[in-house]
Amino acid sequence: MIQSTASLLGNALAHYEFVMEEPFGIAVDATDVDDATFWATASIKGNVLHIDASTAVAEQITELWERLDGFEGIDADVMVRNSLVWLLLHETQHAELGHFTLMGTARISEGHPPSFGLVSRPQMPQAFGDLPAATLAALPFCLEMQADHNAIALMVEQYSTGEWGILRKRVAAMVAMTVLIERADLDRKGNPRSHPQAATRLFQLLGYVHQLPLTPAMMEAREHGRGSLNPADIPDQSELNAYFEQVTKPCLETARHIIAQSEVSSLDDLGNDEAFFHDLDIIANNQTARFSRLQTPGAQELVRLIDHNNLIMAALNQPIPWAPTPQT
Numbered sequence: 531m532i533q534s535t536a537s538l539l540g541n542a543l544a545h546y547e548f549v550m551e552e553p554f555g556i557a558v559d560a561t562d563v564d565d566a567t568f569w570a571t572a573s574i575k576g577n578v579l580h581i582d583a584s585t586a587v588a589e590q591i592t593e594l595w596e597r598l599d600g601f602e603g604i605d606a607d608v609m610v611r612n613s614l615v616w617l618l619l620h621e622t623q624h625a626e627l628g629h630f631t632l633m634g635t636a637r638i639s640e641g642h643p644p645s646f647g648l649v650s651r652p653q654m655p656q657a658f659g660d661l662p663a664a665t666l667a668a669l670p671f672c673l674e675m676q677a678d679h680n681a682i683a684l685m686v687e688q689y690s691t692g693e694w695g696i697l698r699k700r701v702a703a704m705v706a707m708t709v710l711i712e713r714a715d716l717d718r719k720g721n722p723r724s725h726p727q728a729a730t731r732l733f734q735l736l737g738y739v740h741q742l743p744l745t746p747a748m749m750e751a752r753e754h755g756r757g758s759l760n761p762a763d764i765p766d767q768s769e770l771n772a773y774f775e776q777v778t779k780p781c782l783e784t785a786r787h788i789i790a791q792s793e794v795s796s797l798d799d800l801g802n803d804e805a806f807f808h809d810l811d812i813i814a815n816n817q818t819a820r821f822s823r824l825q826t827p828g829a830q831e832l833v834r835l836i837d838h839n840n841l842i843m844a845a846l847n848q849p850i851p852w853a854p855t856p857q858t
């Protein structure tokens with residue numbers, strides 16, 4: 531059964547409240563727009579966040595999950611719901627992170643929505659006046675990575691040893707939506723991309739998942755201003771090894787399977803396992819001296835965007851909302 535994106539807004543907001551232990555702080559509504567082209571937009575009018583999604587979003591994610599039904603015991607309806615909830619969480623994060631102000635625009639899009647009349651010229655913050663042109667050009671992609679990062683964190687929740695099966699399913703849901711946004715971008719040849727390449731977004735997603743067992747230790751270290759992790763806060767090596775075998779590796783395999791089923795050719799860019807894990811190790815440990823040795827296009831674009839994002843957040847005097855954290 532095809533679900534509607536807008537009807538899942540309540541689920542997305544309830545999930546946000548469950549994870550954050552407080553309600554989402556911005557009034558928000560959502561509408562399904564009857565259109566055969568895949569797109570979604572977030573816009574601010576007054577103090578209300580409006581999320582519009584074309585009916586093609588729910589149709590295409592349903593079609594993809596029905597094709598994958600039974601894969602690892604995955605129920606298509608549940609996966610469709612998870613994928614759409616993640617898209618809605620991604621849109622809420624554009625608002626929560628202040629992206630409309632940073633972009634100087636009232637609307638942010640995934641895919642290529644039809645033009646709704648005159649679009650005013652973006653008015654970026656004055657603080658961006660001294661930024662290099664390449665960084666300003668990368669701004670929309672950096673903000674997409676920021677929204678992704680927070681939506682990923684909301685979706686996976688905290689590390690828990692008993693929830694690896696649920697975690698794998700949620701990761702698969704996010705992979706599928708990311709892949710469809712890539713397909714929508716590729717379908718509109720000649721238009722500028724609306725997003726970083728999916729390989730980059732998937733690299734961030736799988737890197738986040740790979741690091742998840744260490745996040746309680748990272749948060750503890752950050753809270754106490756320590757530059758290194760307390761070994762007592764880190765799961766023991768046998769648990770980390772089991773996590774790698776039962777979560778990180780299967781998630782990469784699932785991503786490859788979804789990519790193959792969705793017929794998005796550009797996704798050969800993920801790289802083979804050896805190259806992918808080589809790059810994951812460099813980025814997870816923030817080994818900046820080895821960044822020039824990254825092998826996969828996703829990892830290479832990710833570190834370029836991290837550099838631009840650091841400049842952007844420094845210009846705003848704001849902490850960097852996403853960046854790899856050194857393990858030691």
Ligand SMILES: [Zn+2]
Pocket residue numbers: 620621624638639640674677
């Ligand atoms: Zn977005």
